[in-house]
Amino acid sequence: RHLLLGGAAAGLGAAASVGVAAAVTQTGGQSPAAAVDLNGSRTVPFFGVHQAGIETVPQAQVTYLALDLHDSVDAAAVKRMMRILTGDAAQLTQGESALADSEPELALVPARLTVTFGFGPGLVARTAQPAPGWLRPLPAFTVDRLEDAWSGGDLLIQIAADDQLTVAHATRMLLKDTRSFASLRWTQTGFRRAPGSEKPGTTMRNLFGQVDGTVNLMPGSADFEKLVWGSSSPAWLAGGTSLVLRRITMDLDKWDKLDRGGRESAVGRTLAVGAPLTGTKESDEPDFAATTAIGFPVIPEYSHIRRARSEDPGERIFRRGYNYDEPPAGGSVSNSGLLFVSFQADVDAQFVPIQKRLDALDLLNEWITPIGSAVFAIPPGCTSSGYIGDTLI
Numbered sequence: 001r002h003l004l005l006g007g008a009a010a011g012l013g014a015a016a017s018v019g020v021a022a023a024v025t026q027t028g029g030q031s032p033a034a035a036v037d038l039n040g041s042r043t044v045p046f047f048g049v050h051q052a053g054i055e056t057v058p059q060a061q062v063t064y065l066a067l068d069l070h071d072s073v074d075a076a077a078v079k080r081m082m083r084i085l086t087g088d089a090a091q092l093t094q095g096e097s098a099l100a101d102s103e104p105e106l107a108l109v110p111a112r113l114t115v116t117f118g119f120g121p122g123l124v125a126r127t128a129q130p131a132p133g134w135l136r137p138l139p140a141f142t143v144d145r146l147e148d149a150w151s152g153g154d155l156l157i158q159i160a161a162d163d164q165l166t167v168a169h170a171t172r173m174l175l176k177d178t179r180s181f182a183s184l185r186w187t188q189t190g191f192r193r194a195p196g197s198e199k200p201g202t203t204m205r206n207l208f209g210q211v212d213g214t215v216n217l218m219p220g221s222a223d224f225e226k227l228v229w230g231s232s233s234p235a236w237l238a239g240g241t242s243l244v245l246r247r248i249t250m251d252l253d254k255w256d257k258l259d260r261g262g263r264e265s266a267v268g269r270t271l272a273v274g275a276p277l278t279g280t281k282e283s284d285e286p287d288f289a290a291t292t293a294i295g296f297p298v299i300p301e302y303s304h305i306r307r308a309r310s311e312d313p314g315e316r317i318f319r320r321g322y323n324y325d326e327p328p329a330g331g332s333v334s335n336s337g338l339l340f341v342s343f344q345a346d347v348d349a350q351f352v353p354i355q356k357r358l359d360a361l362d363l364l365n366e367w368i369t370p371i372g373s374a375v376f377a378i379p380p381g382c383t384s385s386g387y388i389g390d391t392l393i
């Protein structure tokens with residue numbers, strides 16, 4: 001049996017949590033997890049100017065929950081709910097059990113757990129505050145085949161950790177908190193490589209085998225500060241941002257029929273290392289002007305990277321997606337895709353123009369189809385005496 005040092009039970013408050021959740025046995029010795037500095041004992045601070053789970057190096061596992069508020073829930077009730085959720089998220093992320101934790105032992109392995117909350121249009125409408133102009137469903141794109149089952153929602157909870165058991169436990173605890181306020185609209189789960197499988201800093205691969213995430217805003221950079229955290233209107237969003245989640249199927253069975261050259265030209269990068277077709281290393285800058293001996297662009301006009309890149313440096317987003325892989329149905333051998341997730345200060349100014357260009361031309365559209373879409377405002381972080389959403393309500 002383990003007792004948690006720094007938890008509510010020990011009455012020591014948050015000060016004892018310093019990056020590694022320290023667990024002690026009843027005999028006073030350190031638990032094996034803390035003693036050998038396992039990844040499972042690592043924690044990400046919950047309180048801060050910004051919510052965690054955005055700049056955080058992506059964890060291996062994620063669950064996204066979207067909830068619909070009950071009709072009777074007003075601003076005061078949203079506030080009560082967010083206080084409860086914040087309290088439990090703050091505990092669980094530090095390796096401490098939730099308030100009414102039915103399996104407290106499962107909380108002892110935080111594994112870099114983060115919990116990030118997002119507000120949909122329906123939640124903001126219950127308050128007296130204005131919503132940002134972009135907080136609404138995205139405009140319709142011709143590639144869309146959207147299903148209600150994966151779209152919309154009043155409250156988003158992103159629960160991510162390096163360990164699926166940790167994610168499952170946190171998910172259950174947080175969902176219990178929402179029971180009298182909201183009902184579950186959808187759940188989406190995703191994954192990346194397990195921690196330790198690759199060198200830290202390796203760009204993820206998606207299920208097409210592509211290196212995915214090379215050209216991205218860098219957390220901590222001035223660009224990131226402006227293009228992700230730069231949401232200053234309305235005032236309650238200062239320190240926050242927006243999240244777009246698109247569930248995009250990737251037709252692996254059809255992709256199977258394409259040869260390697262075709263696969264590489266669809267994106268404009270090599271499969272081996274993710275280098276642009278005009279270079280040799282992943283980090284090489286693509287040369288969009290380069291042509292072949294017979295005059296065609298080396299990086300084709302229809303390629304994903306050419307179409308996704310804007311000449312306007314303000315039209316950039318931070319991508320932090322995950323793979324999904326569900327049981328196949330109806331004779332297919334795959335039901336896979338990408339939980340495309342991007343963060344940006346302004347959805348209309350940054351995400352929409354990129355998606356519009358990809359809608360008009362992108363060879364990848366032959367194999368990918370958006371089937372879910374949701375937009376959320378991500379409020380700022382809070383202090384230990386506040387709660388997520390305290391600038392709104």
Ligand code: HEM
Nearest residue numbers: 210211212213214215248267305308309338340354355368
């Ligand atoms: C780049 C795959 C959807 C925006 C890339 C790259 C790959 C890729 C392999 C090149 C490596 C990199 O820089 O990350 C995919 C797949 C998708 C998908 C498989 C769907 C299943 C989207 C969507 C958007 C988007 C929906 C935005 C609306 C971008 C951007 C880049 C990029 C901005 C960087 C372009 C640059 O070089 O400047 N994507 N992508 N992608 N993608 Fe996607």
